[in-house]
Amino acid sequence: MTIDIQKIRADFPALALTVHGKPLTFLDSAASAQKPKQVLDAMRFCYENEYANVHRGMYDLSEKATLNFENARKKVQLFLNAASDKEIVFTRGATDALNLVAYTWGAQNLRAGDEVLITQAEHHSNIVPWQILQKRIPFTLKVAPVSDDGALDMDAFKSLLNEKTKLVSVAHISNVLGTVFPIKEIAKLAHAAGAKVLIDGCQGATHVPVDMQDIDCDFYAFSGHKLYGPTGIGVLYGKRAVLETMEPFEGGGDMIKSVAFSGSVWADVPARFEAGTPPIMQAIGLGFAIDYVQNIGMANIAEHEKRLCGLLQDGVLSVGGTTQIGTAPDKTGLVSFVTDFAHPQDIAMILDQQGVAVRTGHHCAQPLHERFGQSVSVRASLGVYNTKEDIENFVAALHKVKRFFT
DSSP, X not given: OOOOHHHHHHTOGGGGOEEXXXXXXXXXXXXXXXXXXXXXXXXXXXXXXXXXXXXXXXXXXXXXXXXXXXXXXXXXXXXXXXXXXXXXXXXSSHHHHHHHHIIIXXXXXXXXXXXXXXXXXXXXXXXXXXXXXXXTSOOEEXXXXXXXXXXXXXXXXXXXXXXXXXXXXXXXXXXXTOBXXXXXXXXXXXXXXXXXXXXXXTTHHHHSOOOHHHHOOSEEEEESGGGTSXXXXXXXXXXXXXXXXXXXXXXXXXXXXXXXXXEEEEOOTTGXXXXXXXXXXXXHHHHHHHHHHHHHOHHHHHHHHHHHHHHHHHHHXXXXXEEEEXXXXXXXXXXXXXXXXXXXXXXXXXHHHTTEEOEEEOTTOHHHHHHTXXXXXXXXXXXXXXXXXXXXXXXXXXXXXXHHHO
């Protein structure tokens, strides 16, 4: 199905902006996506007409806010095809969700001599929490390599799986490479070895359809702001049977059934992991963002962005003097690259003068950049609102950068 891209673009107020006198070409959605007016307007309406603290409020506004909040949880469940809304934990973001797994499931289940298996392609949020936990528990962090094109080396991955492996924690789609990793196969192999599976879905849930019951992972984390929703909200999906074995991460608020000086009793899942006043409007906003992408269709979004990614790759190559980081066949959403004519920061600054917004740096993936002999790169990333014309604007601006430096 062909999506009505002009209609979609009209939904995003930021895309009408001009930057340095040039129309904005926004190619930084992997960092954070722009927001459609449907989400902005719906959140404003709720703030003005249906806002109060949720749960336990025996008055109209609180009941409306609670209904909206829990309806958002149901929307996430259906979006992920989770078996129950009890498997949906609202967090402050994907980083928070990954840390929650490390400091609850990990702290309870990992012992000296155990192994956690990750890949070279991980965001720091799927590296650092395990290193922090290692200071308390002397388990081993194993790293599966990626090949020169950015695909996961499956032979090496399989060789690292053994009876000591207690958790496999991998990205769904790399935020640097754009590689779509075979998470369903990874989950099957990990479970056969007796390990649990955690997927960092920040770039996955935004770009491709996801189905928890089909993938069969134990945990899946993603953030709202990359899915056209607000900041300050993320999701941890967890199989209910696994969540119910886990102790709370934080204390206070709705995460208890009862409190006494002699001891406290935790609430059922997912409430036991949602301490304090929850991100009420952020969760409701995420629900509206899910409504938005579901109306377009995630399969349609995936097809649109896959096609644009190919054009983006071709465009970067056409400039000459460029080296792409990540060229695996199963790739979508973004292109990272370096050049032989300018530093990434200089490239981004000049692109900005042409109205083109891209990201530079290590993209919270220093070990992955080191794998490819780089410290930083330029990343152009896509959203549902991007067009062929955006790619052409970017490529034309990159040609100008090259002419400036050569």
